[in-house]
Amino acid sequence: MTWLRDHFGEVLSLTVQHIYLAGVPLILGLLIALPLGWLARRYRGLYPVLIIGTGLLYTIPSLALFIMLPVLLGTHVLDRTNVLIAMTIYTVALLVRTVADGLGAVPDAVNQSATAMGYKRGRRFVSVELPLAVPVISAGLRVAAVSNVSIVSVAALIGVQQLGSLFTDGFSRAFVEPILVGVVACVLLALLFDGVILGVTFLATPWLRAGKASG
Amino acid sequence: MINNIFAWLTDGAHWQGYDGIPRRLLEHLAYSFTALLIAALIAIPLGLYIGHTGRGRFLVVNAVGAARAIPSLGLLFLAFFWLGPRLSGDIAFLAPAGLVLVVLAIPPILSGAYAGVEGVDPDARDAAKGMGMRGSQVLRHVEFPCALPLIMSGVRSGMLQVIATATIAAVLGLGGLGRFLIDGLATQDFSQTASGAILVAVLALVVDLALALVQRSVVSRGLTGRYRPVETFNPDAGATPSAPALQQNA
Amino acid sequence: MKRTRIALAVTAAATLFGVAACGSGSGDPLATGGSASKASSGSIVVGSANFPESALLAEIYAGALSAKGVKVDKKLNIGSRETYIPALKDGSIDLIPEYTGVLDQYFNKNAKATTADAVYAELKAAVPATMTVLNKSAAEDKDAVVVTQQTAAKFGLKSIADLGPQAKNLTLGGPPEWKTRPTGVPGLKKVYNLDFKTFRPLDAGGPLSVQALKNGQVDAVNLFTTDPSIADNGFVILDDPKSLFAAQNVVPLITKSKVTPTISATLDAISAKLDTATLGQLVKEVVVDKKDAAVVAKEFLAKNGLG
Numbered sequence: 001m002t003w004l005r006d007h008f009g010e011v012l013s014l015t016v017q018h019i020y021l022a023g024v025p026l027i028l029g030l031l032i033a034l035p036l037g038w039l040a041r042r043y044r045g046l047y048p049v050l051i052i053g054t055g056l057l058y059t060i061p062s063l064a065l066f067i068m069l070p071v072l073l074g075t076h077v078l079d080r081t082n083v084l085i086a087m088t089i090y091t092v093a094l095l096v097r098t099v100a101d102g103l104g105a106v107p108d109a110v111n112q113s114a115t116a117m118g119y120k121r122g123r124r125f126v127s128v129e130l131p132l133a134v135p136v137i138s139a140g141l142r143v144a145a146v147s148n149v150s151i152v153s154v155a156a157l158i159g160v161q162q163l164g165s166l167f168t169d170g171f172s173r174a175f176v177e178p179i180l181v182g183v184v185a186c187v188l189l190a191l192l193f194d195g196v197i198l199g200v201t202f203l204a205t206p207w208l209r210a211g212k213a214s215g
Numbered sequence: 216m217i218n219n220i221f222a223w224l225t226d227g228a229h230w231q232g233y234d235g236i237p238r239r240l241l242e243h244l245a246y247s248f249t250a251l252l253i254a255a256l257i258a259i260p261l262g263l264y265i266g267h268t269g270r271g272r273f274l275v276v277n278a279v280g281a282a283r284a285i286p287s288l289g290l291l292f293l294a295f296f297w298l299g300p301r302l303s304g305d306i307a308f309l310a311p312a313g314l315v316l317v318v319l320a321i322p323p324i325l326s327g328a329y330a331g332v333e334g335v336d337p338d339a340r341d342a343a344k345g346m347g348m349r350g351s352q353v354l355r356h357v358e359f360p361c362a363l364p365l366i367m368s369g370v371r372s373g374m375l376q377v378i379a380t381a382t383i384a385a386v387l388g389l390g391g392l393g394r395f396l397i398d399g400l401a402t403q404d405f406s407q408t409a410s411g412a413i414l415v416a417v418l419a420l421v422v423d424l425a426l427a428l429v430q431r432s433v434v435s436r437g438l439t440g441r442y443r444p445v446e447t448f449n450p451d452a453g454a455t456p457s458a459p460a461l462q463q464n465a
Numbered sequence: 466m467k468r469t470r471i472a473l474a475v476t477a478a479a480t481l482f483g484v485a486a487c488g489s490g491s492g493d494p495l496a497t498g499g500s501a502s503k504a505s506s507g508s509i510v511v512g513s514a515n516f517p518e519s520a521l522l523a524e525i526y527a528g529a530l531s532a533k534g535v536k537v538d539k540k541l542n543i544g545s546r547e548t549y550i551p552a553l554k555d556g557s558i559d560l561i562p563e564y565t566g567v568l569d570q571y572f573n574k575n576a577k578a579t580t581a582d583a584v585y586a587e588l589k590a591a592v593p594a595t596m597t598v599l600n601k602s603a604a605e606d607k608d609a610v611v612v613t614q615q616t617a618a619k620f621g622l623k624s625i626a627d628l629g630p631q632a633k634n635l636t637l638g639g640p641p642e643w644k645t646r647p648t649g650v651p652g653l654k655k656v657y658n659l660d661f662k663t664f665r666p667l668d669a670g671g672p673l674s675v676q677a678l679k680n681g682q683v684d685a686v687n688l689f690t691t692d693p694s695i696a697d698n699g700f701v702i703l704d705d706p707k708s709l710f711a712a713q714n715v716v717p718l719i720t721k722s723k724v725t726p727t728i729s730a731t732l733d734a735i736s737a738k739l740d741t742a743t744l745g746q747l748v749k750e751v752v753v754d755k756k757d758a759a760v761v762a763k764e765f766l767a768k769n770g771l772g
Contacts, residue, residue, distance in 0.1 A: 007757075059375065059419040061382040063396050064412030071216070071405050077548070078540055078557040146284045153286040157386070158400070159515070159543035164288060168542055171292045173517050174672040175755045179296075183289035190284030233663050296672075303680050388638075388667040388677065398666055401641035403547040 003177040011166070015185055018162040021083050021155070022148040023193070028084075029091025030141065036092070037099025038125065050096055057093040062086065062151045066158050083155045090151060091144050098140025102133030131204070138201040145193035149186055163189070216405075220413070223406035234394070236414065242390035243418065246309075247377045250316030254373060258321045259366060262328020266362065267354050272329070279322040287380050291315045295387060312384040319380055320373035327369020331362025360435050367430040371423055378419045382411075392418065507725050508536035512549055512558030515542045516669040517758065518606060518691060518748050522562035522715060524762035529731045532772045545642045545669070546571060553596065553720065560728075563718040565601055566711035567608070568592075570647045579708035581605075585716070597721045599729050601714040602736035604744040606691045608648055608710045609702045610637075616684055617701040624704035625657050628685065632659040638674055638683030641666035648710060649687075656709045661685075691745040693753050715739060731771070738769045 040047045069082040114128045153164030166182030294311035343357040385393030395411025513523035520541045527537045543549040565584045570576045573591035578584040643649030653659040667673040670689045678686045717732045750761045766772025
């Protein structure tokens with residue numbers, strides 16, 4: 001793998017770009033999906049509307065969204081913001097349903113006891129419902145993370161620099177090594193994201209571990 | 216903008232000929248269905264086997280997780296350079312695209328299959344064994360039907376991903392709805408690109424609806440709970456019930 | 466206790482993204498950055514189209530400019546001309562290597578000139594007010610319609626005009642933008658009266674086009690005259706007697722407001738040193754020998770005292 005050795009710095013900086021373009025939308029998407037998911041739970045009628053709406057968003061091919069956003073938003077053609085916004089849309093589309101289902105999986109008894117203990121709605125959401133929904137939400141977040149890493153690479157077709165650029169450059173020169181390195185890097189990156197999310201979930205749900213420890 | 220897109224979609228010229236919407240739609244469906252079929256033929260038996268015997272589960276689950284992470288565009292190019300020189304004619308371009316779509320569709324179907332079999336009610340399995348069924352018979356007559364909801368869910372999920380990703384076949388010069396995206400990008404004809412995206416979304420919805428209907432007809436009503444007892448057998452009534460005891464919910 | 470743990474975990478994740486965000490702040494990890502020792506004389510963003518020769522030329526421009534102390538940012542492999550001209554217009558890029566003939570036809574719907582000087586003069590007049598072209602180079606890379614040796618022998622093809630009677634049974638391949646470009650399908654119809662059976666969108670003279678021609682999926686394909694695979698595969702370039710593909714001299718297209726004496730002198734010097742043979746050789750090193758465009762550019766500049 002001499003090519004990798006000679007271009008390690010370049011691959012690393014492309015990876016950093018990729019982390020930024022795939023990771024920031026994960027956080028933004030989660031922050032947007034949380035209130036939306038809560039709304040879907042709170043107002044029964046909204047659930048099917050939101051689910052179908054977000055499902056529709058997810059079927060829009062990524063390339064189309066990357067191409068259309070500069071036209072729709074008036075951003076510059078090569079602005080990376082286009083990719084960020086597109087990826088956030090996809091993340092939200094994936095996560096709204098997960099958040100709604102996660103919040104729905106919290107047993108009613110728990111909600112009622114919290115209310116009985118004097119928790120107001122807002123505090124109950126933050127201190128009781130959300131933490132209990134973390135396992136389900138984190139599962140959805142892992143799927144979104146893996147999906148994002150793969151979709152971001154398509155942005156190479158509109159000239160945005162990230163690991164996908166290794167694909168297009170290698171293809172135009174009939175050079176297989178950069179493509180192979182890019183594919184492996186993407187897979188490793190997805191696994192890294194997966195690991196980080198798992199780690200954060202592990203740390204954020206001590207009660208799941210406590211049960212096992214005490215037996 | 217919306218006007219331009221509407222104008223593009225309703226332009227008669229775009230509905231005929233080599234480049235027309237109907238032909239591209241059919242090509243897209245052909246690529247997607249072929250890939251899904253091949254993926255199902257691989258993933259369903261494999262998933263059933265893993266769920267039934269419990270062997271190889273760890274390996275397969277992790278392999279599936281890693282496979283989901285493979286970027287489609289990169290795999291497409293790799294497959295092109297690997298298969299392209301070895302094949303001639305159209306297949307030199309179809310095979311790489313097909314490979315990518317199959318690899319994309321296998322994980323959801325595979326997970327659906329083994330999760331479905333694993334989730335089968337142990338009582339049902341037990342009853343089957345009690346009736347004298349052997350392992351393979353249990354699989355065929357009890358576990359597979361009971362796993363169908365999750366298998367179908369996996370198939371639908373896979374189909375959705377395949378239809379959305381089949382657009383990258385156009386990067387290799389193939390047809391399909393991706394053609395509108397790529398050509399629109401190259402000529403900066405955004406009405407074409409947007410129309411292509413809309414067509415893909417509509418196609419995905421329609422196919423999902425069709426698969427939902429298939430699911431409804433194929434999955435046993437006992438599982439979905441879609442039945443309403445019309446008459447129960449009353450030994451004191453003296454007569455046998457005239458209507459079947461179970462009737463499908465209209 | 467629980468709160469600090471969550472805070473710790475979130476901080477760890479946030480650090481990861483923070484590092485990524487900081488590292489990606491420059492917008493292009495492949496930017497060389499100007500040489501800090503010399504006084505900075507302006508900054509410029511160099512773009513390129515999505516084929517290796519364009520990226521190579523962009524690297525040559527970028528390398529020479531940063532050697533002269535200009536701060537350079539690179540945005541390579543953007544896409545087709547239809548994609549990057551808007552980027553030039555909205556300021557996302559400032560400079561891009563171009564070809565006189567096709568650029569002239571892009572800006573001027575009534576382009577008529579075919580010889581090198583005439584095309585250049587027509588181009589200079591046709592360029593929008595906010596842009597300008599600097600000196601042209603002797604190096605030329607033209608579009609060509611290429612067939613396999615068997616096809617040429619079978620139909621007795623020497624020039625594009627010879628395709629006339631056969632065209633309705635043949636498939637033409639080219640980049641997707643050829644479907645609407647004046648040098649593409651419409652041009653072949655207008656100038657040579659060719660109506661092909663079908664047009665297959667492929668790529669900009671890349672491996673797809675070469676493969677499609679080899680595999681027989683297209684009978685004629687658009688390749689660039691400096692493409693090493695033409696010679697490698699024994700392909701035949703059809704003559705263009707009516708000059709549909711007019712003179713195509715390499716020329717820098719630049720936003721007028723970005724032109725400084727240093728920049729124009731540097732780029733003119735490059736144009737003077739480039740010729741078709743050299744360009745062909747450099748492209749071969751990038752495409753066939755798989756050397757980095759940046760490396761090949763640097764060697765060229767060093768050899769010619771420009772870097």
